Amino acid sequence: MKRKDDGSVVVMEGHTSPAKGIHSGSRSPLVLSYNTDEVFLWSWPSLTLTNKLRLEDRVAVVWAGHVWQRDELVVCFINGSLLLWPSQDLSTQRTIEPPSGLDFDFTAFTLSSGGEWIVGGGKSHLMVTYSLVGRRVSQVVQLPSSCNSVYQAIFLPPVHPRFCQVLAILNTTGVLNIIDFTSMTKIKTVRSQRFNIDSVSVSEDGNFLAVSYANSITKVYPVNALFPEDPKNVELRNIKKRDELLDRNKWYPILVEFKSYPEKYRSLIWVSMLELPRNYLVFSTLLDKGMHSAFEGLKEVLKLSDGSLLKTLQGTLSCLAHWAPFLSSIEYLPELIFPFVKFFHSNRLLCFEVAVTFIMNWCRLWFEFWPKPSVTVLTVLSNEDWVVLWDHIFSNPPSFLPCAAAAFTIKSRHTLLTCEDAQDVKTYYSQEAWISVKHIIDKAYFIYQNTSAETLPKELFGELKPMPKGGLPIFNIGPRDAREEERGNVERKLRNLSLRTEALKHKQSKATEDTSRLAEKEEMVYTIGRKDLEKQEEECLNSILNLRKRHLATAELDAS
Template sequence: MEIPTKHNEIGEEHCQDSSKENIGENEENDEYDTTVDTEWEMEYEASLESDYSSCESELVIEPQPSKEHLNDIPMHKYPFKLKQNEEGNILTVHNTIKCVSRDLRIRIAACCFNELSNRLVVIDRRGSIYIFDFVCKRYWRLDCTVLGTTLLVTSPRLHSEYIVGTKSGHVYTLNVEKSTLQQTKVGDSTIDEISFGNRLNSCSACNALIRLGPAAVLLNFTKLVLSHKLEFDQSKFTLKFASFLPKSDKFFTCYTNDTIHLWSSFNLETLYISQPIKARDRKKRLMQGDQSKIPEIALRAEYDEENQVEDDLAFTYDDQPFTDGKLLAYSFSPNGNKLLLSTVDGYLLMLSTASLDMENLFKLRDFILKQFVLMAQPKNRIIFGITAAGMAIMLDLLQTEYKLIVQRSNAVNINVSRDGKLLSVLSKSGEVNVWSICRLYNALHAQTKCISQVRAALKTPTAKLPCLVSGPMNQELQKLLKRERLEAMLAEFGCYPEKYRFIIWSTLLELPSNAAQFQALLKRGQPLVIKQRARNIKVKSDAQRRAVVKVWSCLAHWCKVFGHAEFMPDLIYPFVKHMTKNSMVVFELLVTLLLNHLELCFEFHPLPPCNYLAMCENVLQVHDKQLSKFYCAMDVQPKEYAWPLLTSGFAEVLEEQQWLVLWDNILTNPPYFIIFVVVAYNTMQRETILRLPEKSDVVYFFHEQMPIDVTKWLSRACKLMNNCESNVHPQRFMPPFAPIPKGVYPKFLKYPREWIEQQEQQSVELMKQQQEIDARLRKLELEDIKIKDRLHQGLKQEEHVRRLKEMEQLYQDTIQREEERIVSQRKILLTYQMEARQRKSQVLSKLRESEQRRMILEMEKDIDGLMRSVERERRRRNQEMLFAEDEIRNQEMELMVQRYTSCSLNSPLSVKYYEDVQKMRNESDKLKRNLKQMTLEQVELCREGRISLPNLSAIEDSILEIQQELTDILNSENSSQ
């Protein structure tokens, strides 16, 4: 169904007061981009149920209220219109503040889609958080901020929850519905990765893995508590990647030595170890050098014809560092069964997460992927990635020749929604572009069908592509790049633009692009002398090494002397480094230099060119006599201070950009200008050279990089060339510049041809002699091998017979030992039987004794129980007696109180208490009789049970005390009367 087109909607916010201007100044210090006209620009394709008017309107984002009133004012949501883009770009978000004096771009730090793929969350560099709702077409800003955001991912627990990582090592849990933040500090470094395991609801499991540079931590996401801290910093390698496998409790780590470890989160033990780079190299070796079996992906075919000419000679080389290993980025398939890895040398590896074995291999011909995402549909074949040049692309792994460029530049980060329908691309300029993956896939599919139909119509084979480099240069471009314009450009800027530098070089040298002649030289292969000396070429990149050998071989076929010149690889490599894939251009450039600038350098090969170096010495003597005298005093010859600079093309003493600027000027000026460049380098470094104490230090000085101002150096070289005297000027001895003619490479004649031929003849003779010697040696070795085989067979037979005898003797000795062992075992058995009978009788006697002891113990147990029961009864009786005694005392006291109250105060106590005293005496006598009777009964019980008599003296003493108290009371009363 076709979706109607909508217009852009623009929101603007103006800074009216000084506080806003100050904010703008702070943002400028943070290096924000300030080149955008609008503040919020949103373009989105309308959903099927939406219908908006096509008129264009403006949206003003209202200023946010102060924090103290945020809780009282409801969150306001602003509408935005939606639009359809034919290319698939459905939304563009950027934030630009329009101040009074300038426009200030607030760059976006991170963004992501939610779990339902209906919202986009954006956080800018100021920490402001914006929500874009694609269903109700509204956006709003939260009242909380997060500063220093580096990472934003959705939380797997709640649809409205997000996880934010910062530069300071904090992890924030953001709830966009409640506008709340929870934080925990997991380290001091920048958070680079956050991944989750499959046990999210567990309160004790380590269900989140966070990588902070070379360290990683396992986090209990439910409690926000660190469970483990994983330190991987070692002397040889450090941690590079760490992530949970999707829908798994396993996580993997990758180190800077390109080793991958698969871990278990239960016990933190290693399950698998893999080395993908070694597996890739092993697979390439098994292919026996047939690289056509590896699927290849290239982006050059995507350029139009106008840009092809520019790209032919631009030859950008990504000098990626190899200190962190070759693995550059990774991505899992959505179901977690595939792991994709990209390398800095242009490969894409597909591994199985079950065993970490390599399943597929892809070659990236002219780009590398620094970030990519593998889509779930269709069939794990579509990849969205970002190249090292900042280009967002779409690749088809099943049909590698079809690809789509989503965004041509400035792409920094990509994010795909959960349902695989939306793609967000974060740009370096601080904006976010949202694309419809469905439209991108349809565009790729349409491109595939279109190319297939064109090829079918034209009957063009798909495997063979035209060589863009070998074709002639665009005629209109040649007319524009005239020498006068180029010289004026060089005089004004000091160098040529980097993008068009090699096109300009080709124009200045008038390179003919003799493709047929160059192919003829290539077909001749490598000369024998090149094969022998190519082993000593020390270049890290295999592609560059092959390119150096290819160009050197062509030069050796063109002229034999260049194959014997040992310094040729040093002269070729700087040019090959910047034009690795264009060997023909490098070859023709070097041929032009050798025919014009360095023609006199091979007259006395293999000796240094005395005539050429003498010109350098003459110019130096005229313009710097002090340095010339110093060289004479130190016995330093021109072959030691001029020849090393020429043989390496000045690459040994300069950095890469300085070298390019220098050769911009050398190729623009006459051929003899290079001599003045050599002399100018010596004069520029004269203060350092004059302070060198020894000759060896002076010689080594011209083989190392020293700080130098290239602009001043070239200015001095031009001054020397213009002011040089005619009698020593190299112009007298060097012919004017002559380019290579079209269709032929002219012969190089100024070299000792007879000596080269003699050397080649001697080399051939020596080779033949060496072959004869090798043949004789092989023959002698074969005879020696045969003699050794015969001797070995005899010794082997003799050894076999001896071993048989030893085996028979061994068997006999073994049988005899077994018989003796059986006899001794029988004796031991009889002894054991006798000892067993004795132990049996001892056991029976011990059993009887044990039974008797058991019976005695039972009897003692019964007696103890009876004694305990008697003791308990005695204690109970004693307690009853104590209770009775206490009751008697209480009754006596009550009687005394009653008598005291009933009797008059004047009556004597003896009269008042006479009756009570009598009753107490009667009761006392009765108590004594009861006590005596109880005592007698107790004595009889004790005699029967053999229990000691209880101590009743205490009770009798208490009774006597009571009687004594009563007597004292009566006596005191009588005395008072």
């Protein structure tokens, strides 16, 4: 055996047969070595033999040790009995007999970390707890069904707040079970599919468990890894880890360098960039409302051959309409939402939340003048190019979208200049174009970075506003009331005309007085010509005023 201080090897002689085990502790001044017939005491650190306990008249020894907390020596026997001595007086001994009726051989004993109990077991599903304080058998407990036939048992240190007394029990089949000693329930099982476990041991500091297998390999496990984690801590850590992994600031440098996100992880990155809350309960409530009547005939309109995709699209559109009824009147909504549904079709919740986030952030100005001519839903890019473009749109503020649309038009200028009429232009914007998506993106960034605030009022588009957690955003981007807007414009123009008319009359009155004073000094022709000019200007303004009044009256009549 090696000394702890200098690492030298000391020969411990005296046993008449091979030693079965050695017990020593960091706080114990004694080392015990034992076999089935004898127990030897050695002083530490000199490792000199100080005493011998000959037990020829008793049954075989299974375990022996020094309980330093009580300064006692304990010897455990195969029949379940215990023999105790004060370490300073070996002539005094006490015995704890096993419970009557137990008919099995004990093969393993272990001492609790506080020195209060010893637990023993053997070829049975029962374990006996001995109280060293009361010097008696405390209880007999039954192990879980998979933990019978104990080969080795070890008390693990209390590293978990929920489990203060934990046993590591190795059974004869080579399987290690971690047991809550208080409730006798199994916490964890450690096993190998190919090799049995031969033995286990705990490090001196109690932080690691060494497990030796039949193939001569020893694996070391952190003791705290053997326990279930607190659900609250797991959830908080998972949230923190998810937030770190899905931080949108970490994705953008990848996009800048590689011009697109990895195809394999694109859906996850989009979810991260849009900060989708995944409100399952809210989405379930909308789903429970069923199919919206506006989209019942969608199959005949879109002619989709994929029934699953059609069902997902109908469900997404119905949820959107239940959330914002106005959207059911947008004729091009299915075509607008379809690419996102196709991309996320395996997850209906993400289909819905991506659509809501897209509408609330990138479509705020699209519906304001409905039902006047609205945005044409375009299919000018292939599916591969479409997702790459949206990598950049989702990674930038909403004001980047009109820059991308302008970039496409600028890159198409040579083709557009050859169009002979409006129908040719419309045809061009409704079919897949030949322009490289890379060129479109590069031009979009150039426009976005070099356009003045007056030309591109970024504050009008705002920054990304993610969906609230546990709820839905308020849909407040419906169409303006065209008649109210027109009436307001007419009233503003009438007020301006009235002010101009009053100013003109005042000016005319003053001019007439001046003309009267100068009439004798100026020629009559000049005076008449000036009055005619002013009269014509007044008649023109009055005519415009009357025209506006008739326009307003017509608008009010239509409203009624």
